Each structure stands twice: as C-alpha cells, then as structure tokens.
Amino acid sequence: EGGGINARPLTLPPNTTLAKFGEYIARVADIVGQENVTVISSDAELQHDDYLDPSKAHDMFHITPKEYFVSSAVVAPRNVPDVQGIIRLCNEFEIPIWPFSIGRNVGYGGSAPRVPGSIGLDMGRNMGKVLEVNTEGAFAVVEPGVTFMDLHNYLVERNLRDQLWIDTPDLGGGSIIGNTIERGVGYTPYGDHWMMHCGMEVVLPDGTLWRSGMGGLPNPKANPKDPPHEQPWNETFGLFNYGFGPYNDGIFTQASLGIVVKMGLWLMVNPGGYQSYMITFSKDKDLHQILEIIRPLRVSMVLQNVPTLRHILLDAAVMGNKKDYSSSDKPLTDEELDAIAAKLNIGRWNFYGAVYGPKPVRDVLLSVIKQSFLQVPGSKYYEPNDMPDNLVLQVRDGTLQGIPTTTELNWVSWLPNGAHLFFSPISKVSGDDGVAQYELSRKRCEEAGLDFIGTFVVGMREMHHIVCIVFNRKDPESRRKAHWVITTLIADAAERGWGEYRTHLAVMDQIANTYSFNDNAQMRLNEKIKNALDPKGIISPGKNGVWPKQYNAEDYKV
Ligand code: ADP
Numbered sequence: 001e002g003g004g005i006n007a008r009p010l011t012l013p014p015n016t017t018l019a020k021f022g023e024y025i026a027r028v029a030d031i032v033g034q035e036n037v038t039v040i041s042s043d044a045e046l047q048h049d050d051y052l053d054p055s056k057a058h059d060m061f062h063i064t065p066k067e068y069f070v071s072s073a074v075v076a077p078r079n080v081p082d083v084q085g086i087i088r089l090c091n092e093f094e095i096p097i098w099p100f101s102i103g104r105n106v107g108y109g110g111s112a113p114r115v116p117g118s119i120g121l122d123m124g125r126n127m128g129k130v131l132e133v134n135t136e137g138a139f140a141v142v143e144p145g146v147t148f149m150d151l152h153n154y155l156v157e158r159n160l161r162d163q164l165w166i167d168t169p170d171l172g173g174g175s176i177i178g179n180t181i182e183r184g185v186g187y188t189p190y191g192d193h194w195m196m197h198c199g200m201e202v203v204l205p206d207g208t209l210w211r212s213g214m215g216g217l218p219n220p221k222a223n224p225k226d227p228p229h230e231q232p233w234n235e236t237f238g239l240f241n242y243g244f245g246p247y248n249d250g251i252f253t254q255a256s257l258g259i260v261v262k263m264g265l266w267l268m269v270n271p272g273g274y275q276s277y278m279i280t281f282s283k284d285k286d287l288h289q290i291l292e293i294i295r296p297l298r299v300s301m302v303l304q305n306v307p308t309l310r311h312i313l314l315d316a317a318v319m320g321n322k323k324d325y326s327s328s329d330k331p332l333t334d335e336e337l338d339a340i341a342a343k344l345n346i347g348r349w350n351f352y353g354a355v356y357g358p359k360p361v362r363d364v365l366l367s368v369i370k371q372s373f374l375q376v377p378g379s380k381y382y383e384p385n386d387m388p389d390n391l392v393l394q395v396r397d398g399t400l401q402g403i404p405t406t407t408e409l410n411w412v413s414w415l416p417n418g419a420h421l422f423f424s425p426i427s428k429v430s431g432d433d434g435v436a437q438y439e440l441s442r443k444r445c446e447e448a449g450l451d452f453i454g455t456f457v458v459g460m461r462e463m464h465h466i467v468c469i470v471f472n473r474k475d476p477e478s479r480r481k482a483h484w485v486i487t488t489l490i491a492d493a494a495e496r497g498w499g500e501y502r503t504h505l506a507v508m509d510q511i512a513n514t515y516s517f518n519d520n521a522q523m524r525l526n527e528k529i530k531n532a533l534d535p536k537g538i539i540s541p542g543k544n545g546v547w548p549k550q551y552n553a554e555d556y557k558v
Pocket residue numbers: 099100101102103104105106110111123144173174175176177178179181182258259260261540543
C-alpha cells in the first residue's frame with residue numbers, strides 16, 4: 001500500500017522539482033531502506049480516517065480541502081543514526097520535514113504537515129521501545145512510538161502496576177512523546193505531562209545528538225568510544241530535570257527545533273487506594289457556583305488530580321449520537337438538554353474526580369469534597385458502583401487511575417461522518433471567567449448551527465477549557481462553519497485576554513499573532529532561535545506560527 005519510491009507525489013515539497021524530489025527519495029531510501037519510504041501518490045492514501053488506523057500523511061479531520069495538509073512522502077527511521085542521516089540530507093536538499101510520533105494528534109491536525117509537501121517523519125513506526133522502567137526512581141524512558149497504552153500494558157504484563165501508574169489523556173492511542181511535547185494533559189495527579197517529563201534526547205537541526213539536564217553529564221560506565229546514542233544515560237537523567245546552566249527543554253515543545261528520540265517521564269507511585277466519583281449538577285446556571293467551589297479545593301490540593309467539569313452533551317455524545325436523542329438538525333435547546341439529562345440520569349454539568357491514598361486519607365478528603373459541592377441545590381454524588389450502566393463514569397474510573405481507553409472517541413460520531421476540531425482557551429478557575437467563556441463559545445457554536453460540546457479541565461491554577469467543535473467532514477458547508485467558529489472564537493477570546501494552549505494547523509498563525517505583547521516580542525525571540533538553530537528552515541516550518549526566514553507565511557494562508 002502506498003506509492004513505491006518511483007511514484008509521483010500528489011504534492012511536491014516547496015521549491016523542489018520532480019527530478020530533485022526523485023533524487024532525494026533515492027538517497028533517503030539508501031539511509032532507511034525502501035520499505036521505510038512511502039511516496040504519497042494517490043487519493044487512496046488519503047482515505048485513512050479511522051482513529052484505530054490513522055493516516056500518516058494527511059489530516060483525518062480536515063477543515064480545509066483534504067488535499068491541502070498532505071505530505072509528499074513518509075519516511076520512517078529505524079534508529080538515531082537514521083534520523084541524523086535524514087536531517088543532514090534535508091539540509092543538503094533544503095527539503096522540509098515534519099516529525100510526528102504516532103500522528104494521531106486528533107483535533108489538532110493529525111500527522112499532517114503545516115507546509116504541504118513536507119516529508120512526514122514517522123518516528124513511531126520503528127522506534128517504539130520502552131527503554132527503561134526504573135521502579136526505585138519511579139520513572140521510565142521511552143522512544144517516540146510508545147503509546148500510553150503500550151506503557152500501561154508494559155507495566156501490567158510485568159506485574160509492575162502494583163508499584164507504578166502512568167497518566168493518560170482521554171484517548172490512550174497517542175504517543176507519550178508527542179503528547180508531552182505538545183503539552184497535553186491527563187487526569188491523575190500527574191496530569192500535566194510536560195511538568196512530569198524528565199530528560200530528553202534530541203537530534204538538533206544540524207544532526208547533533210543532545211541530551212538535556214543531567215544527561216549532559218557522561219555516565220562513568222559508558223564507553224566514550226561508543227556512538228553517543230548508545231551510551232547509557234547518566235543515572236540521574238530521569239530524576240532531576242534542570243541539570244546545570246540554562247534550561248532548554250522547553251524550546252523543544254510545540255516547536256520546530258529538534259527531533260525528540262528519547263524522553264524520560266515520572267511515573268506515579270501506586271497511592272495505595274483509589275476512589276473515583278461523579279457529582280451531577282442539575283442546572284446550566286450552576287456553572288458559576290461550581291467553579292467558585294473548585295478553585296480553593298484545587299489550589300490547596302484537596303482535589304488531588306486533574307478533575308473535569310463536563311457539559312451534558314459531551315457525556316451524551318459518548319453514550320449516543322445526536323439522532324439517538326433528537327430529530328432536530330438545529331442546536332439543541334435548553335429544554336431538549338434537560339430532557340437528555342433526565343433520560344441519562346446525569347446533570348447539565350457533571351464533575352469527575354477521584355481521591356488517592358489509603359482509606360482514612362480518602363475518607364477525609366471525600367468528606368470535604370462532598371460538603372463543598374453538595375451545597376449546590378440539586379447536586380448528587382455517585383460512585384461507579386452506583387451507576388454500572390453509566391458508560392462515562394465507568395470509563396472515567398479507569399482514566400483517572402491512568403488506565404488508557406479509546407471509548408471517549410465516541411463523541412466524535414455525534415454527527416454523521418463526525419470529525420472535530422478543538423478550541424482550547426485557558427481560563428481562570430473563576431465563576432465569572434468560566435461562565436463568560438462558556439456563554440461566548442456556546443453562542444458562536446449555535447450561530448453556526450452547531451451544538452456546544454465542551455469540558456473544563458482543571459490544572460494546578462487554571463482550566464483548559466476544551467470546546468469540541470464537531471462537524472461533518474464530508475460536508476463542505478459543515479467544514480466551513482467549523483472553520484468560521486474557531487477563527488471567530490480565537491479573535492473574540494483575544495479581545496478579552498484569553499489565549500489558547502494548543503491548536504490545529506489551520507489556525508496556528510492566527511493564534512501566534514494574538515500573543516503579541518510588546519511588538520510580538522515572543523515571536524521575535526522564537527524566530528531568532530529558529531533561524532539560529534535551523535538556518536535552512538527544514539524542521540516543521542510554520543509550526544505554531546514560527547516561520548523560518550526562507551518562508552513567507554502569506555504563501556501558506558488557509
Ligand atoms: P500523537 O502522539 O497524538 O499521535 P503526534 O505523534 O502527531 O501525536 O505528535 C503531535 C505533534 O508533536 C506533532 O505534530 C509534532 O509537531 C510533535 N512531535 C511528535 N513527535 C515528535 C518527535 N519525536 N520530535 C519532534 N516533534 C514531535
């Protein structure tokens with residue numbers, strides 16, 4: 001499947017003739033072997049649109065025409081020297097490359113490159129080993145292809161889960177490295193993945209292999225004659241992030257400055273007890289009061305994990321699609337939402353949390369949590385045993401203890417040919433801010449004829465407000481509306497001082513431009529670093545709005 005190395009690509013890299021492309025492909029096949037090179041040459045290769053069998057060459061949930069965000073070829077290195085060879089070749093040919101680990105990245109562009117015709121670098125296909133699980137230090141070191149499910153299964157199969165838990169996002173099929181460097185989140189106390197990473201090994205744009213933090217200190221047991229990537233890392237690599245001198249790990253997140261080939265992450269020690277719960281709130285307007293209750297509990301860590309406050313339709317969409325609830329093709333009204341809440345025996349808002357630790361610890365925390373939330377008139381407290389048929393509660397029970405799943409994907413099928421886009425602004429944990437963001441985003445969704453589906457994900461001091469814009473990807477009108485909703489919301493949000501934490505390829509430039517304090521000081525620094533480290537502009541041009549000097553962003557407007 002896929003075009004052989006002599007096939008003609010659907011889209012060539014920028015400034016590259018077919019002959020030069022052919023020469024590049026022949027050379028890259030010499031490095032990684034022909035079996036690891038696929039030229040994207042026909043529409044058949046753009047048909048993968050299933051989470052379980054994701055495309056490695058285009059955005060499955062495209063809002064632009066499907067042919068736009070597409071790679072010219074996908075190349076899968078087998079090891080670190082292959083990555084170094086590929087990057088040197090890209091410098092020689094001045095052909096851009098777009099690294100991804102698994103390429104699911106749903107709602108944000110999947111495996112697709114920002115610049116059409118870039119070479120997709122499939123880091124996960126051949127480099128998927130769990131390199132170390134250190135039970136004493138409670139950390140792991142993984143390669144790009146290791147998914148949350150893989151690491152979880154690894155612990156289960158070796159009877160290590162009694163000791164160590166992972167943290168997983170809603171969907172467990174993505175890569176640990178991709179999610180962490182995109183600064184994704186999960187729902188245990190270790191939910192901030194980037195905060196919990198420790199140590200990186202990166203191939204820089206000139207091919208140099210670099211280790212961060214304590215990894216800069218050679219391991220005395222290493223043989224200096226071995227190639228650097230084969231030398232064991234320093235024993236404190238996975239224990240202390242900062243090392244000595246400037247701390248650079250952050251410049252490799254949501255960035256285009258290197259290719260991550262190994263990463264350490266902290267694992268949570270099994271807390272010795274666990275209880276998940278759901279609290280339902282019957283009225284839409286309870287939102288303000290709920291958020292005011294959450295803030296003091298979360299900053300003081302009575303709420304130990306990353307809890308979520310989900311809108312009724314997110315839960316309803318996991319348990320069915322729109323047709324199951326209504327024959328309406330308009331946004332559902334408050335009366336219709338109340339009817340769904342009654343039918344499913346859930347609230348208009350539903351809070352999912354958990355307590356961790358031995359029973360006395362859990363009991364004391366739960367008593368404070370119940371006292372606080374159950375002040376809201378009409379609220380109810382449930383544990384998974386109380387509601388064996390509530391699919392969402394059953395799934396969250398796993399997710400909040402780091403057990404990966406793909407069930408939450410159901411909500412994408414709210415509409416036929418369902419696809420989605422995330423609008424993800426950061427919010428204060430406050431009634432005023434949360435309600436204002438909710439009202440604004442619901443209004444814009446409804447103006448476009450779409451239902452509001454969303455959740456507040458409560459971090460250490462803020463909330464990631466995740467709005468799931470569900471559209472029909474086979475309907476150009478529906479795609480156009482989704483695109484309109486997100487661009488409009490980004491502008492609305494910026495006016496009120498709200499910015500997004502992550503985004504889809506199609507609106508990276510727009511969001512980057514909203515972070516404009518002091519004549520775009522952030523972007524000017526990002527560009528300086530980009531041009532210094534990657535003078536030929538070959539790694540992920542345009543990623544998160546950072547364009548190398550060779551490119552004119554206007555040429556890539558969507
Ligand atoms: P997922 O893990 O959800 O399948 P991806 O593998 O697509 O997601 O990764 C998400 C994004 O993270 C990519 O688009 C890319 O920008 C970045 N990324 C992923 N893996 C790497 C890597 N090994 N090196 C550099 N950047 C990466």
